[in-house]
Amino acid sequence: MTTLEIKDLHVSVETEQGEKEILKGVNLTIKSGETHAIMGPNGSGKSTLAYSIAGHPKYTVTSGEVLLDGEDVLAMSVDERARAGLFLAMQYPVEVPGVTVSNFLRTAKTAVDGEAPKLRTWVKDVKGAMENLRMDSAFADRNVNEGFSGGEKKRHEILQMELLQPKIAVLDETDSGLDVDALRIVSEGVNRAKENTEVGVLLITHYTRILNYIKPDFVHVFVDGKVAEEGGPELADRLEAEGYDRYVSAKA
Ligand code: ADP
Numbered sequence: 001m002t003t004l005e006i007k008d009l010h011v012s013v014e015t016e017q018g019e020k021e022i023l024k025g026v027n028l029t030i031k032s033g034e035t036h037a038i039m040g041p042n043g044s045g046k047s048t049l050a051y052s053i054a055g056h057p058k059y060t061v062t063s064g065e066v067l068l069d070g071e072d073v074l075a076m077s078v079d080e081r082a083r084a085g086l087f088l089a090m091q092y093p094v095e096v097p098g099v100t101v102s103n104f105l106r107t108a109k110t111a112v113d114g115e116a117p118k119l120r121t122w123v124k125d126v127k128g129a130m131e132n133l134r135m136d137s138a139f140a141d142r143n144v145n146e147g148f149s150g151g152e153k154k155r156h157e158i159l160q161m162e163l164l165q166p167k168i169a170v171l172d173e174t175d176s177g178l179d180v181d182a183l184r185i186v187s188e189g190v191n192r193a194k195e196n197t198e199v200g201v202l203l204i205t206h207y208t209r210i211l212n213y214i215k216p217d218f219v220h221v222f223v224d225g226k227v228a229e230e231g232g233p234e235l236a237d238r239l240e241a242e243g244y245d246r247y248v249s250a251k252a
């Protein structure tokens with residue numbers, strides 16, 4: 001059983017106007033096997049939360065804690081975070097020029113596990129995971145994210161998650177830019193990982209659509225850099241019907 005605890009997290013970014021506080025005291029606890037949806041209006045700081053957990057250098061944690069089974073995540077390098085079992089799928093994945101998907105996955109798997117995967121089972125695992133995500137085998141020979149369509153990027157993220165078997169996965173807008181078929185395939189990948197590995201999932205999304213496929217146990221409404229309301233799946237249904245107006249206008 002793994003627990004990721006985010007405690008009173010405050011995060012700033014450097015802007016042209018100086019330091020700007022984006023996260024204003026975030027509290028969240030995610031355990032193995034749980035799926036938490038973070039939903040909120042654009043600009044509320046959802047991606048900032050994902051980047052902060054990932055250790056992106058642009059985001060400065062000014063106070064608060066992120067603990068993985070009591071270990072200080074904020075003191076870890078980006079690699080150490082991955083080895084500790086955190087997986088972060090970014091809203092805007094970067095290109096990795098000259099590195100094929102196949103090599104990238106193997107390198108990442110080796111880094112996370114601390115040893116190279118056994119070749120024969122690895123090749124079989126990759127092939128199986130790609131087939132499940134309806135990915136053409138030629139995809140493995142392409143360079144990471146180079147010329148990937150939106151859907152290919154998302155499938156590649158989920159492929160990584162299925163193969164790396166993290167303890168906690170943070171998925172930022174995995175649904176954006178996907179048509180219904182791709183959304184279903186990607187969601188099935190997340191659900192397979194949940195069944196096979198008990199991964200705890202933090203699913204960040206603006207829209208409720210993906211929650212028809214990946215059922216959240218908890219829903220957190222994120223507004224102006226912190227959690228404004230929490231509940232079960234019924235909260236997502238209410239957001240679907242009412243949108244975020246009540247939170248945003250309450251602030252103005
Ligand atoms: P969301 O993912 O909920 O749409 P973001 O975390 O992307 O929100 O952004 C929250 C706020 O922080 C926005 O006002 C955005 O402009 C600002 N912000 C985020 N990252 C940066 C950055 N690197 N530089 C300047 N401002 C940023």
Ligand code: MG
Nearest residue numbers: 041042043047
């Ligand atoms: Mg956004």
Ligand code: MG
Nearest residue numbers: 046047048091
């Ligand atoms: Mg975002």
